[in-house]
Amino acid sequence: MLRTNGARRVVEEPGATAERTILIVEDSEPIRRILTLLLEGHGYQVVAVDRGEAGLALAQEQHPQAITLDLSLPDMDGRALLRELKLDARTCTIPIIVISAYASTLSAAERACAAEVLSKPFDVDELLTRVARVVG
DSSP states (O other), rough: OEETTTTTTEETTOOSSSSTEEEEEEEHHHHHHHHHHHHHHHTEEEEEESSHHHHHHHHHHHOEEEEEEBOOOOBHHHHHHHHHHHSSSSTTTTTTEEEEGGGOOOOHHHHOOOOOEEEEEEOOHHHHHHHHHOOO
16 A cells, blocks of 8 residues: 655555555656556556655665666755665665656766667656666
């Protein structure tokens, strides 16, 4: 069961697994809603937040199967969050899909940290293909 808590959805089901859970870290409410509807419509559980610090905490606590990450966040730079997730032993194995209007500005090292990189606006079929690829 999912419960909405402010700007995020929290997995509440006892013993819920992260096998099909995607964490969305996106500050734009319309894009968060679109991503949530698309992914839930394809059988994924979704946890969505609008801030980097909340995304980091949830990734550490819930260990989702994958993370979608916007680079432009109100409380921290998405690049910094990408690096922090990859340096943290609790989250370093979680595949990260960067979805950003600024995707072309990623350095080669930052691109290497991401499992996938998509530019906004993104193609829905391409997004779903890439999510399925990283989730397995």
